[in-house]
Amino acid sequence: MPTKTAKPDYRAAADAVVARYGRDPDFLIPMLQDLQSENEHVPPEAMKRLAEVLDVPLSRIYSVATFYTTFSLTPRGKHLITLCVGTVCYLKGAKAVAEAIQGRLKIEPGGTTEDRLFTYQPVNCLGACALAPVLMIDEKYYGKVTPAQVPEILAEYGAKEKP
Amino acid sequence: MIVATERLLNSPADLARLREEAAARGKPTGTVISLCRGGGCEVKGSGRLFAALQGAVEEVRAGGKDVQLKRIGCHGFCEIGPILIVHPGNILYCNVQEADVPEIVRETILGGRAVARLLYADPDTGKSVATSQEIPFYRRQTRFVLRYNGFIDPTSIDDYIAMGGYAALAKALTEMTPEQIIKEVELSGLRGRGGGGFPTGRKWRTCRDAHGDVRYVICNGDEGDPGAFMDRSVMEDVPHSVIEGMIIGAFAIGSHQGFIYVRNEYPLAVVRLRQAIEDAHRYGLLGEDILGSGFSFDIRINRGGGAFVCGESTALMASLEGKVGEPRAKYVHTVEVGLHGKPTTLNNVETWANVPYIITNGAKAFASVGTEGSKGTKVFSLVGKITNTGLVEVPMGMSLREIVCDIGGGVPGGRKLKAVQTGGPSGGCIPESLLDTPVDFDALTKLGSMMGSGGLIVMDEDTCMVGVARYFLDFLVKESCGKCTACREGVAQALHVLERICAGKGQPGDVELLLELCDILEVAALCGLGNTACNPIRSTIHYFRKEYDEHILERHCPAHECRGLFKFQIVAEKCKGCGLCKKECPEKIITGERKQAHVIEAAKCTRCGKCYEVCPFSAVAKV
Numbered sequence: 033m034p035t036k037t038a039k040p041d042y043r044a045a046a047d048a049v050v051a052r053y054g055r056d057p058d059f060l061i062p063m064l065q066d067l068q069s070e071n072e073h074v075p076p077e078a079m080k081r082l083a084e085v086l087d088v089p090l091s092r093i094y095s096v097a098t099f100y101t102t103f104s105l106t107p108r109g110k111h112l113i114t115l116c117v118g119t120v121c122y123l124k125g126a127k128a129v130a131e132a133i134q135g136r137l138k139i140e141p142g143g144t145t146e147d148r149l150f151t152y153q154p155v156n157c158l159g160a161c162a163l164a165p166v167l168m169i170d171e172k173y174y175g176k177v178t179p180a181q182v183p184e185i186l187a188e189y190g191a192k193e194k195p
Numbered sequence: 196m197i198v199a200t201e202r203l204l205n206s207p208a209d210l211a212r213l214r215e216e217a218a219a220r221g222k223p224t225g226t227v228i229s230l231c232r233g234g235g236c237e238v239k240g241s242g243r244l245f246a247a248l249q250g251a252v253e254e255v256r257a258g259g260k261d262v263q264l265k266r267i268g269c270h271g272f273c274e275i276g277p278i279l280i281v282h283p284g285n286i287l288y289c290n291v292q293e294a295d296v297p298e299i300v301r302e303t304i305l306g307g308r309a310v311a312r313l314l315y316a317d318p319d320t321g322k323s324v325a326t327s328q329e330i331p332f333y334r335r336q337t338r339f340v341l342r343y344n345g346f347i348d349p350t351s352i353d354d355y356i357a358m359g360g361y362a363a364l365a366k367a368l369t370e371m372t373p374e375q376i377i378k379e380v381e382l383s384g385l386r387g388r389g390g391g392g393f394p395t396g397r398k399w400r401t402c403r404d405a406h407g408d409v410r411y412v413i414c415n416g417d418e419g420d421p422g423a424f425m426d427r428s429v430m431e432d433v434p435h436s437v438i439e440g441m442i443i444g445a446f447a448i449g450s451h452q453g454f455i456y457v458r459n460e461y462p463l464a465v466v467r468l469r470q471a472i473e474d475a476h477r478y479g480l481l482g483e484d485i486l487g488s489g490f491s492f493d494i495r496i497n498r499g500g501g502a503f504v505c506g507e508s509t510a511l512m513a514s515l516e517g518k519v520g521e522p523r524a525k526y527v528h529t530v531e532v533g534l535h536g537k538p539t540t541l542n543n544v545e546t547w548a549n550v551p552y553i554i555t556n557g558a559k560a561f562a563s564v565g566t567e568g569s570k571g572t573k574v575f576s577l578v579g580k581i582t583n584t585g586l587v588e589v590p591m592g593m594s595l596r597e598i599v600c601d602i603g604g605g606v607p608g609g610r611k612l613k614a615v616q617t618g619g620p621s622g623g624c625i626p627e628s629l630l631d632t633p634v635d636f637d638a639l640t641k642l643g644s645m646m647g648s649g650g651l652i653v654m655d656e657d658t659c660m661v662g663v664a665r666y667f668l669d670f671l672v673k674e675s676c677g678k679c680t681a682c683r684e685g686v687a688q689a690l691h692v693l694e695r696i697c698a699g700k701g702q703p704g705d706v707e708l709l710l711e712l713c714d715i716l717e718v719a720a721l722c723g724l725g726n727t728a729c730n731p732i733r734s735t736i737h738y739f740r741k742e743y744d745e746h747i748l749e750r751h752c753p754a755h756e757c758r759g760l761f762k763f764q765i766v767a768e769k770c771k772g773c774g775l776c777k778k779e780c781p782e783k784i785i786t787g788e789r790k791q792a793h794v795i796e797a798a799k800c801t802r803c804g805k806c807y808e809v810c811p812f813s814a815v816a817k818v
Contacts, residue, residue, distance in 0.1 A: 043545075060517035061500055099519045099676075100500025102459050118421030119616065119652050120578045122666055154462060156503065156670065159424030160236040161578035162273035163586065173238040 046081035087158030132179035202259025202479035225261025249706035268432020349802025382558035384570030389543030392636035396761025405538035423650030440547030522722035565591035569635035617645030621727035682725030701747035769814035774807035
């Protein structure tokens with residue numbers, strides 16, 4: 033776990049993933065996935081380093097990192113809220129749940145709260161349609177969620193009382 | 196003793212011997228409790244339940260009782276999960292909670308009696324039934340792809356082999372030539388389960404005949420259609436069937452490298468497939484000189500990046516090359532020029548998983564099930580406003596009504612069925628009046644929808660069909676890669692018009708405008724995502740034109756879903772006069788004395804819906 037004061041060495045992090053997959057741009061997506069999961073985002077310094085080592089234009093790395101929703105260029109919050117907005121969840125009221133989350137935390141889809149506690153990410157389908165609408169925080173699932181339950185669920189993760 | 200680095204199987208005879216051993220070892224001598232750990236049950240807490248059972252089982256074993264706890268893959272009937280099955284007797288318990296564990300131990304494991312309250316109650320007869328074969332949901336299914344689901348531990352290669360797994364591979368490698376395999380797949384009539392329905396055998400043959408010495412096979416596990424989770428289940432619960440299918444296909448085509456592209460949202464599928472590949476390597480079923488046949492093949496797993504368009508074959512291949520997932524025009528077919536410019540065969544998860552069945556049982560057995568143009572079975576995820584949510588596998592040609600009403604148990608809560616949506620965002624809505632249509636590739640296309648990967652989403656009378664079209668177009672706008680103008684601009688424009696209609700600002704002529712946009716999308720978009728974007732629009736207009744007109748001309752949403760296009764009214768008979776709505780109304784336009792029926796002043800109402808949400812007596816109605 034990096035200490036809060038020292039800035040992590042993202043160039044070294046990039047070198048580490050290249051060492052793992054080899055200098056083959058074919059593996060760019062797995063490399064970025066590793067960077068994302070190990071650093072909670074894809075740091076721009078790491079992208080620059082990847083461009084140097086893999087000998088591809090930075091624009092290509094940037095385009096890949098911004099095309100796929102799995103990558104984020106800014107650090108994500110401590111807890112990831114994943115709300116399923118697939119067809120079944122939509123039919124069963126995911127929209128109202130989304131509004132409740134966005135209203136409660138004052139964030140937009142893909143956004144992170146100011147206190148960096150939560151990042152909110154709607155996804156297309158979690159494949160747990162029997163329990164629609166489904167909400168997932170980090171690894172934990174919540175089924176048949178109603179807007180009224182949202183404040184209670186968020187409080188489990190330390191969301192502050194209603195501002 | 197076997198050295199860890201040494202492969203276990205060097206010939207089909209080794210495999211047969213191992214199968215006998217594994218089958219003997221797996222044969223239950225005492226009680227076996229199998230707990231479903233599929234996606235649905237997992238969400239309902241089968242992980243915690245498993246831990247509780249583990250503790251209880253250990254205790255019982257310490258007392259000298261022969262009892263075994265087993266984890267099984269998705270059993271299908273997610274609605275009644277967590278599902279627990281006890282052998283002997285094949286007793287199925289539903290909605291099992293941690294608190295039920297002591298009673299199950301006392302009554303069933305030690306006492307040999309069923310716990311009546313945990314059995315499934317047939318909604319038609321009201322009677323409790325003990326085994327899955329007696330439940331209508333299971334009784335009407337035909338399982339090829341999911342034939343091992345519920346019987347094997349997804350993490351155990353021995354379980355798969357004991358059930359007959361990898362026998363098809365041994366047969367293909369030693370008793371058949373590549374030509375015979377392709378012939379067999381052609382004769383079976385297998386068509387691509389990813390949605391398009393292209394004949395698999397023809398695809399393989401073209402790829403085999405293409406120029407070049409390097410060929411690739413790819414398994415498309417980027418199941419992106421919302422409401423569809425069949426491929427997820429196959430990858431998580433019977434990963435070896437996908438791998439076995441791919442090895443057979445690779446041998447037939449002449450490929451030595453395969454790829455499985457798994458959707459980013461399916462981390463468990465990646466874990467299971469990775470383990471399955473490792474185990475297959477260890478056994479000598481993957482890698483160099485498979486089963487001593489001289490044929491070598493390996494598989495790499497790639498995780499997707501959360502882009503729907505990557506389910507499109509050329510976009511998927513671009514993604515495998517580490518690029519942005521943009522499709523290319525397909526006048527040059529990928530079977531000739533695919534991944535890295537080499538001939539490539541890409542099939543969906545379910546297609547690959549069908550291959551071992553065809554090789555083992557023969558094309559004839561496979562083709563004996565299904566319709567003229569669509570052979571075999573199809574796995575569907577049955578979801579939406581339906582009583583029995585779950586995963587089902589049925590013969591092609593079964594009517595939608597049979598699937599939705601007989602297996603699915605119809606719409607709950609006495610509501611009326613309005614439409615069934617198939618094919619995801621590329622499919623369409625089929626109205627109740629056409630539910631007797633047999634499910635096959637061609638019949639669904641004729642109705643303006645498509646098979647798609649197999650999501651069947653049931654909609655009831657509370658669903659606004661204009662809203663459904665808007666939902667899918669909103670989905671597609673976000674997922675359009677932006678490469679071609681027709682899709683990037685056309686889908687966005689169609690969404691703009693649909694949003695306008697849903698907001699009560701539709702104009703006469705909007706429907707015609709939408710249809711015109713559909714015509715352009717169909718011919719001008721580069722890939723399937725744009726081409727088929729017209730399906731949700733066209734099918735809802737075709738079958739539910741009246742709803743569009745009502746939105747546009749009368750500013751009214753008949754399903755009471757589009758905010759602003761219906762009114763709120765307090766039903767005097769239900770109102771208890773508690774005053775909650777009066778207090779919450781932001782406009783302060785609700786009047787009425789305490790304990791007297793309240794009234795909303797219609798002319799000043801902004802239709803925000805606050806009163807509807809807060810009323811504890813459901814006395815606020817949408818009209």
